[in-house]
Amino acid sequence: MQTEHQDLKKEFPQLAARMDVLQQSNAHFAKAFDEFNALTAEIEHIERNDAATGESVLEQMKKRRLALKDEIYQIASA
Structure with missing residues (x-):
């Protein structure tokens, strides 16, 4: 099953600039x-x-x- 590409800055455009700043200033945010x-x-x-991957492996990755x-959303919107 193919899903749509997830781009956080496009999904949350109101937080894109804040995410850019956090990527540079917050190591935990950048890692996440x-x-x-x-x-x-x-x-x-x-x-x-x-x-070839088990469905449970893919499900865990998605979770x-x-x-x-x-x-990421919680940190960026705080």
Whole structure:
């Protein structure tokens, strides 16, 4: 099942400038942001290429990405 690419700055345009600042000034935020993007790329690769991975592994990756998205949003909107 192919899903739409998740780009946090496009999804939350009102927070894009704040995310840019936080990426430079907050190591924890930068790490979470980078991990989110890496997971997104890996998930998209698996879905695009029907790569051999267990459904539970993919589901765990998506749950982790969602948790990171929530964390990033909370930090950026604080």
